[in-house]
Amino acid sequence: MNPTQNRRILLVDDMPTIHEDFRKILLPPSAAKSALDAAKAALFDDEVKSVEAPFELDSAYQGEEGLAKVQASLAAGRPYAMAFVDMRMPPGWDGVETIEHLWRADPQLQVVICTAYSDTSWEEVLTRLDARDRLLILKKPFDNIEVRQLASALTAKWQATRQADLQIDQLEAAVAERTAKLVGANEALQAEIAERKHRESQLVQSEKLASIGQLAAGVAHEINNPIGFVCSNFGALQGYLDNLFALLDAYERAAAQLNSPETASGLARLRKDLQFDFLKEDVPGLMRESKEGIERVRAIVQDLRDFSQVDSAQAWQTVSLHAGIDSTLNIVASEVRAVADVVKAYGQIPEIECQASQINQVVMNLVVNAAHAMGPQRGSITLTTGTEGDSVWLEVADTGSGIPPENLSRLFDPFFTTKPVGKGTGLGLSLSYGIVQKHHGRIEVESRVGEGTTFRVVLPVRQPKP
Ligand SMILES: Nc1ncnc2c1ncn2[C@@H]1O[C@H](COP(=O)(O)OP(=O)(O)O)[C@@H](O)[C@H]1O
Ligand SMILES: [Mg+2]
Incomplete structure (x- = not known):
């Protein structure tokens, strides 16, 4: 069913004559004409909207029967747009009670309550039904044009309300869809950012390594040569020093045999001034420490060479x-x-x-x-x-x-x-x-x-x- 074309009306009234009257007022004079209108409506949807579509009128003679019809229409997916409900319908529910039931079944239903009597206070009826905008009152005896206008206006209102609801639903669905897409996009973006950060830090790390590697290779190369000759000179120097000390020992022993007291005391003074005894003791320690220092530098240079992988002609x-x-x-x-x-x-x-x-x-x-x-x-x-x-x-x-x-x-x-x-x-x-x-x-x-x-x-x- 096209919701914009709902012209279905339910009349709930215990008097059969009223149903006759409504039929005359609301239904087109000939079935042929209404069939033609329906065909037109199907063919030229837009054009026919201005010419009023025909009403469909269903009858119920008691409140309970009206409720059954409303429930059946809902179940069939063809709800009524509106109902005219009589106030007094003995022996069953009165109009107010009927309307309460109808609205419980179908809250969208537009209702006109029809009455000749004002035996109930309208204020009371309205509070009971809590119906500021779904209920109109039609007082008997009514004019044909009143009924027609009510039917036209209320079916149109039902349509408009339904359409607005549909649009809200669509809008909500669209918003939900967009939101889901945004959430998805946001998650993808976050993942991408994390991935990039990771790659960036890896890149930085490997660039750092590469540049430090070059630096290390250069430094290692520069230090490697001098440390090489310092190291070999150092070995030679140690040998020379040993020889020098051996020679000095020999001289010392020879000096003890000198017969010149002046020369002997001059040598002794010189020896004291130069702190020769301390020097003799200290030199091996200095040599040892220096050797350790040189070894350490060599180790660092080797580390640097390893690091820059200058020696790495490695096989897989x-x-x-x-x-x-x-x-x-x-x-x-x-x-x-x-x-x-x-x-x-x-x-x-x-x-x-x-x-x-x-x-x-x-x-x-x-x-x-x-x-x-x-x-x-x-x-x-x-x-x-x-x-x-x-x-x-x-x-x-x-x-x-x-x-x-x-x-x-x-x-x-x-x-x-x-x-x-x-x-x-x-x-x-x-x-x-x-x-x-x-x-x-x-x-x-x-x-x-x-x-x-x-x-x-x-x-x-x-x-x-x-
Ligand atoms: N197993 C570990 N436990 C605690 N600290 C560590 C450990 N491994 C590495 N480190 C830290 O990382 C630093 C860098 O390590 P490394 O690159 O091997 O250089 P080094 O060992 O020469 O300091 C170390 O100085 C130490 O602070
Ligand atoms: Mg380490």
């Missing part, structure tokens, strides 16, 4: 990660054994395609860091492995100091270290990050201050084809 091999971990643990055993127990919890994992010595370097950095994180109490370092889709993972978990949240974002920065000078260069994790990235894997960290830290390295079993 398919190897067991467990074997790599085991050999690495052997190398760092002395450093780790003193402070922590090492627990291995290896899972079933396939061999992986990697640059084995580079991966070992990552494992070493993680294990040494874990050992460094131990406090005065002995702790444990647990190495766990497993698979995740087409990748394998290794976790290095320690029961050490943990990492304060504000440091977490800087861990992988080159030269970020919290260790005293000489103990850390801050290159281990950034180097590891670079290696893992080159292997198309990822490295993650989780840490609680005072409880410990877990590093997780995820590596693909097969490297993507270049």
Whole structure:
């Protein structure tokens, strides 16, 4: 049913003559004409709207019957637009009671109450029905034109109300749809932003690594040469000094045999002025410390070379990660054994395609860091492995100091270290990050201050084809 074309009217009145009158007033004189109008209406929908569509009139002679008709019409999806209801309809419900029932069944129904008597107070009727805008009053005897106008106006009102409701429904549906779309778009945007941020930070990290790598390579190269000759000169110098001291000893012994007291006392004075005894004692210490210093510089240069991977003409091999971990643990055993127990919890994992010595370097950095994180109490370092889709993972978990949240974002920065000078260069994790990235894997960290830290390295079993 087209809701804009509802001209269905129900008349509830106990007097059959009234039904006759209404039929004459509301229905067109000939059935033929109304059939023609209906055909016109179907063909020229817009045009016919100005010419009034015909009414459809149903009759009920008691309130109960009226209610049944309203319910049936609703069930059939053809509700009435309006009803004329008589006030007095013995023996059944009176008009007010009937209208109460009708509205309970169909709140949209427009109603005209018809009466010749004013035996009920209208105020009372209106309060009882709570019907400011759905109810009109028609007093008998009525004029034909009154009935027609009421029917026209109220069916039109029903249509207008229905249309407004429909439009509100459509509007609400449209708003809901838009809202859903917006929410979806917003979620997609958020995901995109997060993804971009992540990629950006990775990019920044790898650019940082690349530029620091170049710098490190340059510095390592510059320092490598001088430190090389300082180191070899130093070896020679040590030999020369030993010889010089041996010679001085010989001279000293010879001087004891001198017969010239002046020369002997001159030598003794010189010896005292130059603090020769102290010098003799101090020189080996100075040499030792300098040697340590040079060794340390060499180690740092080596770290830098590792970091910039200048020596890395590495082959890709398919190897067991467990074997790599085991050999690495052997190398760092002395450093780790003193402070922590090492627990291995290896899972079933396939061999992986990697640059084995580079991966070992990552494992070493993680294990040494874990050992460094131990406090005065002995702790444990647990190495766990497993698979995740087409990748394998290794976790290095320690029961050490943990990492304060504000440091977490800087861990992988080159030269970020919290260790005293000489103990850390801050290159281990950034180097590891670079290696893992080159292997198309990822490295993650989780840490609680005072409880410990877990590093997780995820590596693909097969490297993507270049
Ligand atoms: N397992 C760990 N527990 C606590 N802190 C850690 C751990 N691993 C790394 N760190 C922190 O990250 C810093 C950087 O580590 P790294 O790059 O290996 O450089 P380094 O060890 O030379 O300091 C360390 O100085 C330390 O503060
Ligand atoms: Mg380290």
